[in-house]
Amino acid sequence: MTGFAELPARIAALTREHERVAVVLLDAFGWAFVQRHADHPFLRRLEIEPVASQFPSTTTAHLTTLYTGLPVAQHGLYEWLIYEPSLDTVINPLPFVGPDGPLTIDPRVLVPGPTFFEQLDVPARILQPAAIADGQYNRAAFAGATVDPYERFDDAVARLAATPGLTHLYWDRIDATGHVYGPSSAKFETASVKALDALTALRDTFVVVTADHGQMDVGVIDYLDVEWPPLLEQLRHPPAGSARDCFLHVTDPETVVGELAAALGERAEVRLAAELFPDAGPRLQARLADVCVLPAAGRMAWLQAYPSRQLEFKGHHGGLTPEESETWVGMMQL
Numbered sequence: 001m002t003g004f005a006e007l008p009a010r011i012a013a014l015t016r017e018h019e020r021v022a023v024v025l026l027d028a029f030g031w032a033f034v035q036r037h038a039d040h041p042f043l044r045r046l047e048i049e050p051v052a053s054q055f056p057s058t059t060t061a062h063l064t065t066l067y068t069g070l071p072v073a074q075h076g077l078y079e080w081l082i083y084e085p086s087l088d089t090v091i092n093p094l095p096f097v098g099p100d101g102p103l104t105i106d107p108r109v110l111v112p113g114p115t116f117f118e119q120l121d122v123p124a125r126i127l128q129p130a131a132i133a134d135g136q137y138n139r140a141a142f143a144g145a146t147v148d149p150y151e152r153f154d155d156a157v158a159r160l161a162a163t164p165g166l167t168h169l170y171w172d173r174i175d176a177t178g179h180v181y182g183p184s185s186a187k188f189e190t191a192s193v194k195a196l197d198a199l200t201a202l203r204d205t206f207v208v209v210t211a212d213h214g215q216m217d218v219g220v221i222d223y224l225d226v227e228w229p230p231l232l233e234q235l236r237h238p239p240a241g242s243a244r245d246c247f248l249h250v251t252d253p254e255t256v257v258g259e260l261a262a263a264l265g266e267r268a269e270v271r272l273a274a275e276l277f278p279d280a281g282p283r284l285q286a287r288l289a290d291v292c293v294l295p296a297a298g299r300m301a302w303l304q305a306y307p308s309r310q311l312e313f314k315g316h317h318g319g320l321t322p323e324e325s326e327t328w329v330g331m332m333q334l
Helices: 004-017 031-036 041-045 059-068 136-141 153-159 173-181 186-199 253-267 282-287
Strands: 020-026 047-052 082-084 089-091 124-129 146-150 165-171 206-210 220-223 240-242 245-248 268-272 291-295 299-302 326-333
Touching: 004 020, 004 047, 004 059, 004 165, 004 206, 004 326, 020 059, 031 047, 031 326, 041 186, 059 136, 082 240, 082 282, 146 153, 153 165, 153 186, 173 186, 253 268, 253 291, 253 299, 291 299
Parallel strands: 020 165, 020 206, 124 146, 124 165, 220 299
Antiparallel strands: 047 326, 082 089, 206 326, 240 245, 245 291, 268 291
């Protein structure tokens, strides 16, 4: 297996080979952190291989792939912020909100079915942090599975081998810690080790452990509308993506690429977005912006006219650097 998009088919095959399969996704615990913690007892027990994430290296893209069985080019939910054509505005699909609050559309407009769980030949159960277990996105993405909210990660690990079939455990705190303190921080280290320590207790199941992406330390922000003020006149919608892969819906893409590239120089790569998705299907084509700005390592790019909490992050992801885009899969009968 070379890419994350191949993982759902591999998991489906494993459910036909084993009575119980546990799939654990540690959000943001990418390949660099596996190497950092290679001597941890839990990781030493797994058969681990590096895997390429999809672009963008985001949670939205990878969770939707895991829950639908489709690559990002087909399911079309590529970033934290995306343009939704049915609403003609930029939305946040995972928390299912738009600029005016909760979305009123059917979540199946965003999440194509049947889901991965509906296509399995075995029962499926999802262990999800209680704070995010009952959202509208999840109601569509988890169709065909039983959802079991949890408060503590170690308690969820204890439930992984409780029932036959597939049990999926999602853990978001490593990623959240990295955003606030940075992946080089002691708090990120503690969050990572605490999760690995809890997983060491796992028994009596075939386990698959993976991550959606990595993270890198960030600091300097390049404000695109300050670097090239005419950009604001070019915008058709607010910016999409994130500050590590800023997507712009504009009226004249070629001009925007040329002007921003000249203004930013080596601080960022500026590309036509379509070049980054050569196999885009209809769902992605309908949502995809025209231009993508990929900041150099350690930098962020956004628009001053559109304040965003993400600009306070100490750690971020979304781009093509190895720290962000290299992930992994570990498997073993435990």
